[in-house]
Structures are given as C-alpha cells and as structure tokens.
Amino acid sequence: MEESNQFKRVIAHAKEYGFVFPSSEIYDGLSAVYDYGPHGVELKNNIKEYWWKAMVEGYQEIVGIDSAIFMHPTTWKASGHVDAFNDPLIENKDSNKRYRADVLIENHIKKIEAKIEKEILKAAKKWGQQFDRSTFINTSQRVIGYQIKINEIEKRFSSSMKKGDFLDMKLLIEECGIACPDSGSKNWSDIKQFNLMFQTKLGAAQKRASDLYMRPETAQGIFLNYLNVQKTSRLKIPFGIAQIGKAFRNEIVARQFIFRMREFEQMEMQYFIPPGSQQEWYSFWKAARLKWHHAMGLDKENYQFHDHINLAHYADDATDIEFKFPFGFKELEGIHSRTDFDLSSHQTFSGKKISYFDPFTNKTYTPFVIETSIGLDRMFLAIYSACLKEQTLEDASKRIVFELPPYLAPVKLAILPLVNKEELVGFAQEINDKLQWEWAISLDVKDTIGKRYRRQDAIGTPYCVTIDFDSLDDGKVTLRNRDSMKQERIAIDRIKQVVAHKVDMISALKTL
Numbered sequence: 001m002e003e004s005n006q007f008k009r010v011i012a013h014a015k016e017y018g019f020v021f022p023s024s025e026i027y028d029g030l031s032a033v034y035d036y037g038p039h040g041v042e043l044k045n046n047i048k049e050y051w052w053k054a055m056v057e058g059y060q061e062i063v064g065i066d067s068a069i070f071m072h073p074t075t076w077k078a079s080g081h082v083d084a085f086n087d088p089l090i091e092n093k094d095s096n097k098r099y100r101a102d103v104l105i106e107n108h109i110k111k112i113e114a115k116i117e118k119e120i121l122k123a124a125k126k127w128g129q130q131f132d133r134s135t136f137i138n139t140s141q142r143v144i145g146y147q148i149k150i151n152e153i154e155k156r157f158s159s160s161m162k163k164g165d166f167l168d169m170k171l172l173i174e175e176c177g178i179a180c181p182d183s184g185s186k187n188w189s190d191i192k193q194f195n196l197m198f199q200t201k202l203g204a205a206q207k208r209a210s211d212l213y214m215r216p217e218t219a220q221g222i223f224l225n226y227l228n229v230q231k232t233s234r235l236k237i238p239f240g241i242a243q244i245g246k247a248f249r250n251e252i253v254a255r256q257f258i259f260r261m262r263e264f265e266q267m268e269m270q271y272f273i274p275p276g277s278q279q280e281w282y283s284f285w286k287a288a289r290l291k292w293h294h295a296m297g298l299d300k301e302n303y304q305f306h307d308h309i310n311l312a313h314y315a316d317d318a319t320d321i322e323f324k325f326p327f328g329f330k331e332l333e334g335i336h337s338r339t340d341f342d343l344s345s346h347q348t349f350s351g352k353k354i355s356y357f358d359p360f361t362n363k364t365y366t367p368f369v370i371e372t373s374i375g376l377d378r379m380f381l382a383i384y385s386a387c388l389k390e391q392t393l394e395d396a397s398k399r400i401v402f403e404l405p406p407y408l409a410p411v412k413l414a415i416l417p418l419v420n421k422e423e424l425v426g427f428a429q430e431i432n433d434k435l436q437w438e439w440a441i442s443l444d445v446k447d448t449i450g451k452r453y454r455r456q457d458a459i460g461t462p463y464c465v466t467i468d469f470d471s472l473d474d475g476k477v478t479l480r481n482r483d484s485m486k487q488e489r490i491a492i493d494r495i496k497q498v499v500a501h502k503v504d505m506i507s508a509l510k511t512l
C-alpha cells in the first residue's frame with residue numbers, strides 16, 4: 001500500500017473492525033481522545049504483556065508498581081513540570097490554527113533532509129555500482145549547501161530554545177519561509193509558552209479544594225515510591241522500577257489519530273544507578289530497547305535513533321527510538337539519562353532524605369536514573385501501520401490481512417462450522433469449550449466460509465479451523481494459516497499444540 005493512503009486505511013480499518021473508536025462519537029467526538037474497542041483492547045493488552053514480561057519478568061532486579069494518577073501537587077513543582085513543561089505555541093493569524101513552533105522548525109529541517117536524500121537517490125541511479133554515498137555527500141555542492149542550511153537552523157533553534165528567546169524563534173520561522181500547513185499563510189502570531197498539564201480540584205468544598213494536576217508522565221509515581229520500593233523489595237543498586245499507566249497532556253496540536261492524544265498510556269522503567277555510571281547504562285538500555293523492538297519481527301528499517309539536541313531540564317543525554325509511521329519517522333520511545341535531578345529535587349521539596357547506602361563502595365549517594373519511556377498507543381499505531389497489508393491474490397481478488405506477530409493477535413483461533421447446521425455448530429461449540437481458557441477464540445457462524453476467512457485475516461487471527469460433516473466422523477478439522485492461506489487436515493487433539501506453538505510469546509522473549 002502506498003504510504004499516503006496507508007494512514008487513512010489504518011484509521012478506517014481500526015474503526016470498522018472494532019479496534020479504535022473516536023471517544024464520545026455520538027456527541028461528535030472529543031478532540032484527540034479515543035476509545036479502544038473489543039479487538040483493540042486485546043491487542044493493547046498483548047502489547048502490554050510483551051513489554052511487562054520483557055522488562056519486569058526478564059530482569060531479576062526490576063520490579064513493577066501501579067501508582068495513582070493523582071499525586072501531591074508539590075510533586076509537579078519539584079519535577080519542574082509547573083515551570084517548564086511547556087511547548088512554544090504559535091498561531092497562524094489567517095487560518096487561526098495553532099502549532100508548536102518547535103515542530104514547525106523540525107518539520108522544515110526534515111524537508112531539507114528529504115531533499116538531500118532525493119539528490120542521493122538521483123546520483124545513485126546515475127552512477128549505479130560506482131556510486132559511493134559518503135563521497136557524494138562530502139563533494140556534492142548542492143548537498144553541502146543543504147547541510148549548511150540545516151546546521152545553521154539547528155544552531156539557532158537550539159540557542160533560542162535554551163534561552164527561551166521566542167522572538168528569535170519567530171524570526172527563524174519567518175526567515176525559513178515556513179507556511180501554515182493548513183492555509184499556506186505566513187502571517188504568524190508571536191510565540192508564547194503553553195503549559196501542557198491538565199488542572200483539576202481535589203475535594204467537594206470549592207473554597208478548601210486544592211489544585212491538582214492529572215499526571216503528564218508516569219515517572220513521578222516511581223520517583224515518589226523509590227524509598228518504599230527499595231526498602232520493601234530489599235533491592236540493591238542497580239535496580240529498576242517499571243509501570244504501565246495513563247498520562248494526560250493538553251497537547252497544542254493533536255491531529256494524528258492515536259499518535260498524539262490528550263489521554264494516553266505510557267510504559268516506563270526507571271533504572272537507578274550509581275552516579276558516574278550513566279554513560280554505560282544509557283548505552284546498555286539503548287541497545288536493550290532496540291532489541292526488544294526488533295524481536296517483534298517488524299522490518300528493522302522501520303527504526304532509527306534520533307539524539308536530542310535540546311535536552312529537557314532533567315537530562316544529560318537523551319535519544320528517541322523513531323519509527324517509520326505512514327507520515328514519516330517520528331518518536332516512538334524516549335531513552336533519557338535523567339541524572340539525580342528528580343530524586344534530589346523531591347528530597348529538597350519534601351525535606352525527606354532520599355539516598356542510598358552502597359554496601360559495595362561504602363558510600364552514600366543519591367542514585368542517578370536512566371529512563372526508558374514508550375507510549376503504548378504509539379506502539380499500537382506502529383504495529384498497525386507496519387502490519388496492515390492489502391494483497392492481490394493469484395485470482396486477482398484482493399484481501400486485507402493484518403500480519404501481526406501471532407502472539408499479539410487479538411483473536412488467536414477462529415472456529416468456523418462450514419455451514420450453519422445444528423450438528424456442525426454443536427460440534428464447533430464443543431471444541432470451543434475445550435479450548436476457551438487457552439486463548440481468545442472466536443466462534444464465527446454467519447456468512448460464507450470465504451467471507452469469514454477474510455474477516456479473520458483482517459483482524460489478524462493466525463489460524464482458523466473449519467468443521468465440516470467429515471469432521472463428525474473422522475475427528476479432523478481443516479486448519480488454515482493466515483499468512484500462507486495453506487490448509488491442512490489435522491486431528492482435533494492437535495489443535496491446541498499447533499496453535500500454542502504459533503502464538504507463543506515466550507520464544508520471542510527468549511531471543512532478547
């Protein structure tokens with residue numbers, strides 16, 4: 001499927017097959033808020049399981065928690081979110097559309113990078129076997145010119161971000177000739193800071209109610225529980241705390257389906273380490289997390305690292321694992337070296353000592369932290385974009401097939417009586433009853449068998465078994481493979497073994 005249409009297909013498919021619905025749709029929806037349907041919740045739970053098993057069960061020194069969404073309001077003062085969790089907001093005066101100024105500039109840089117790639121492709125085609133990419137990049141005047149332009153923009157952008165010089169950032173947008181993607185207009189407002197946290201109140205009496213924030217990241221729940229977890233689990237540094245949970249951000253622009261939502265889920269792990277060892281552990285977690293992605297079996301070309309030029313207030317190093325979404329490479333996961341910023345700051349604000357006595361070095365210190373933070377919804381979208389395929393078959397007919405890793409499929413097995421006759425349906429029900437606690441099963445009776453196969457292909461069911469009249473006599477069923485569409489006759493007793501082997505998540509985890 002060509003890329004521009006793939007995103008539209010994903011959104012339409014997600015709704016048609018019960019994966020993702022716009023929230024409050026009967027009231028015309030709520031911007032950037034989505035609900036997961038029956039198949040969506042199964043896929044989401046399977047992604048969570050794959051992450052949790054890898055991150056918590058896979059490491060003896062990592063434990064999980066589930067902390068509350070509401071936290072003491074001082075948490076967000078200490079973490080820096082009240083003062084610094086802002087995005088630079090710019091508005092186009094003609095279209096009245098609001099944008100993140102930093103994203104407008106980053107997208108402009110990506111456009112110049114795309115021009116460089118185009119030059120490289122053209123030259124590679126011209127020179128064939130003799131083409132040498134690095135020589136070309138270093139000698140082509142046009143490419144060098146583009147690269148100089150990128151470097152200049154990045155330098156100025158980075159300096160204006162650091163200084164909070166929004167006047168210069170606006171000038172940069174104007175000098176680059178950046179136009180409103182919606183209207184093409186270059187008539188921009190001034191840039192102002194916009195805090196992304198949602199505020200609410202705790203308590204019934206308005207006067208005494210205190211201000212609260214909906215957490216914008218799950219990480220702070222881990223930092224506030226650091227002492228409790230370390231003591232009760234008797235953990236020695238290095239160790240990690242993981243959690244999966246909701247986060248809320250009042251995003252300025254949220255127009256990319258579940259890529260950027262106002263309510264979303266994060267899967268985060270904070271790894272506590274001795275000060276000074278952050279480079280070593282940062283490299284370790286970069287490699288480990290990329291391996292986790294690769295083990296899922298999506299094309300490796302889909303992933304790339306993007307190191308941050310502008311570091312957040314808490315970080316001394318940071319990178320994104322970017323994924324090739326249908327709208328280009330974008331952040332899927334962040335890996336951040338968070339120093340001791342959070343624990344030290346909570347120590348200062350709370351007045352409680354948060355430190356660690358290291359029995360190996362006999363030293364007491366505030367641990368440093370490496371964080372891995374992935375958006376569950378973005379992972380869902382990444383898998384969706386890469387695995388939803390349209391195939392043309394030998395007889396020129398088309399089928400939609402959702403080629404998910406089998407262990408992530410929302411339904412693992414479909415049981416299909418060939419026709420809607422009592423004996424066959426009753427027999428299918430018996431097989432269903434035997435296997436129902438093994439995995440999610442769909443017993444599908446309605447429509448022709450061809451239509452039912454297509455429906456199962458479209459939701460990614462790895463195997464279908466069809467029951468016909470011979471099955472009643474010989475105790476065999478026809479097993480159909482989603483990907484190859486091959487069919488074979490197998491004994492009913494073998495279904496469990498064959499499907500279990502195919503949908504086994506553990507074998508993927510063992511490659512980590």
Ligand code: ATP
Binds near residue numbers: 251258260262
């Ligand atoms: P972005 O630059 O795209 O706004 P971020 O750098 O602010 O993302 P982090 O604070 O590092 O994101 O959050 C960790 C992860 O949480 C991200 O890599 C992403 O997968 C996910 N995430 C962040 N914001 C959203 C959102 N609004 N909707 C869905 N997922 C999100």
